[in-house]
Amino acid sequence: MAKLTRRGFIAVTCAAGATRALPTLAPRMGAKRILTLVYDKSLGAMRAVERLVP
Template sequence: MNLSRRGFLATGAAAAGMRAVPQAAKPNGRRILTLVYDKALGMMRAVERVVP
């Protein structure tokens, strides 16, 4: 998959929008943000998970 600059910015904007969701809609817990290399995209991406 060839990700263009516009697609990358759109992905970043969508991720930022998810962070803006009210906290009441998200489960409580500790968030862990990890950067992983995605071979399919050929770039690093952030993976966020919630740990109770």
């Protein structure tokens, strides 16, 4: 298992929470989802960032 720093753990936890919450909110708002891959220095890896655009 990967060793996580406190900052990495918080980032992973927030990403997991957003993954569960956003799919239920997007259809109600009528927003379009934009997925972007970014390099996260704290994790040392790429991660997906999802934005909702009205």
